[in-house]
Amino acid sequence: MTSRTRQIAIRGAGIVGLWQALTLARRGHQVSLCERSPVPFAHGCSLYAGAMLAPNCEKESADIVVRELGLRGLALWRETYPGAVANGTLVVAFHRDRAELDRFGRMTEGHQRLSPAELAAREPALADRFAGALYYPEEGHLSPEPALHFLLEQAQAAGARLRLGDGEFPVDADLVIDCRGLAAKDQLPTLRGVRGERIVVKSREVSLSRPVRLLHPRFPLYVVPWGKGVYLIGATVIESEETGPITLRSALDLLSAAYALDPAFAEAEIVLQGAGARPAFPDNRPRIMVGQRYIYVNGLYRHGFLLAPVMAELLANFIETGATDPEVFVADSAER
Ligand SMILES: Cc1cc2nc3c(=O)[nH]c(=O)nc-3n(C[C@H](O)[C@H](O)[C@H](O)COP(=O)(O)OP(=O)(O)OC[C@H]3O[C@@H](n4cnc5c(N)ncnc54)[C@H](O)[C@@H]3O)c2cc1C
Numbered sequence: 063m064t065s066r067t068r069q070i071a072i073r074g075a076g077i078v079g080l081w082q083a084l085t086l087a088r089r090g091h092q093v094s095l096c097e098r099s100p101v102p103f104a105h106g107c108s109l110y111a112g113a114m115l116a117p118n119c120e121k122e123s124a125d126i127v128v129r130e131l132g133l134r135g136l137a138l139w140r141e142t143y144p145g146a147v148a149n150g151t152l153v154v155a156f157h158r159d160r161a162e163l164d165r166f167g168r169m170t171e172g173h174q175r176l177s178p179a180e181l182a183a184r185e186p187a188l189a190d191r192f193a194g195a196l197y198y199p200e201e202g203h204l205s206p207e208p209a210l211h212f213l214l215e216q217a218q219a220a221g222a223r224l225r226l227g228d229g230e231f232p233v234d235a236d237l238v239i240d241c242r243g244l245a246a247k248d249q250l251p252t253l254r255g256v257r258g259e260r261i262v263v264k265s266r267e268v269s270l271s272r273p274v275r276l277l278h279p280r281f282p283l284y285v286v287p288w289g290k291g292v293y294l295i296g297a298t299v300i301e302s303e304e305t306g307p308i309t310l311r312s313a314l315d316l317l318s319a320a321y322a323l324d325p326a327f328a329e330a331e332i333v334l335q336g337a338g339a340r341p342a343f344p345d346n347r348p349r350i351m352v353g354q355r356y357i358y359v360n361g362l363y364r365h366g367f368l369l370a371p372v373m374a375e376l377l378a379n380f381i382e383t384g385a386t387d388p389e390v391f392v393a394d395s396a397e398r
Pocket residue numbers: 073074075076077078079096097098099103105106107108109110111112113114115228229230241242243244245257258259260296297298337338339340341360361362363364365366367368369
């Protein structure tokens with residue numbers, strides 16, 4: 063595809079569709095953002111996210127492409143969104159799980175090893191209970207709801223038109239970009255949902271200032287400070303597409319691990335609980351699937367916030383110059 067202004071319809075206003083809309087509208091394209099829900103962000107996965115921007119930590123379990131693209135995703139968030147917090151990530155383990163901390167360190171990069179005293183200096187609430195920590199200073203996080211609203215407002219300010227409530231899209235658009243998340247399963251049979259349960263609490267006593275991951279042999283968890291005393295405790299990873307309320311077992315696991323991380327959670331109020339289904343392909347790698355006039359951006363799995371900006375940048379470059387990145391671009395027919 064060559065450089066000229068195009069009429070582009072984007073289906074789905076989750077984190078992926080919003081970044082596509084913002085990026086393409088800012089580049090001068092005529093963008094219609096079409097969301098099936100009458101209320102933005104009421105459905106879909108994005109509101110359930112942490113939303114950690116953690117390309118280095120995720121290397122422990124994710125394909126290398128997540129780190130490579132994620133570093134750019136992190137940079138794009140920082141350039142674009144003033145609410146992106148750049149406070150790093152801490153990974154901690156109890157003394158008996160020290161070997162797990164060593165293993166995590168070997169599997170990842172971009173970290174410093176902290177002694178218990180250095181950990182206490184960074185997060186006083188975690189003093190005296192852990193075998194030390196890994197600190198990833200480059201990483202960031204944000205609170206998803208205000209970030210989603212910001213992206214929508216900025217996309218509209220750049221000229222994108224929002225169409226809510228019917229799932230239709232302008233069929234005469236030059237190009238349609240499908241960002242429907244798991245709903246695109248009707249066309250992409252290999253797409254699946256991976257259930258992620260999380261609990262949101264509010265506390266005056268907890269005072270963590272950056273995401274903390276606890277390496278626990280049975281209940282690994284993370285806590286993300288969203289500001290104003292609100293913390294996300296997450297998340298399960300279950301091969302199921304069920305959303306809705308979380309199970310008692312998952313609640314017990316998440317809450318007891320949070321309490322083990324910091325006993326100050328004991329007095330926290332539970333303000334939200336629920337599960338989202340992360341859209342994922344069988345290899346858990348993100349894809350841009352290019353057809354003649356119809357392109358899918360999907361499968362961002364555990365990394366939708368981290369990767370959405372860079373997927374948008376790659377696709378905008380493709381639309382304007384034809385450039386493709388073999389790590390994420392595939393021909394649409396390859397998936398069917
Ligand atoms: C518990 C949990 C924690 C997570 N934590 C993190 C994290 O810390 N960091 C991170 O980077 N990622 C995280 N994720 C992953 C991230 O949330 C997902 O990768 C991301 O939300 C997927 O976004 P999406 O836009 O593809 O899909 P969705 O958010 O599901 O958006 C799809 C949109 O399409 C709309 N739609 C559906 N059908 C139609 C139609 N016919 N027409 C128009 N619109 C339609 C839906 O209503 C929805 O708004 C987490 C996920 C979960 C569940």
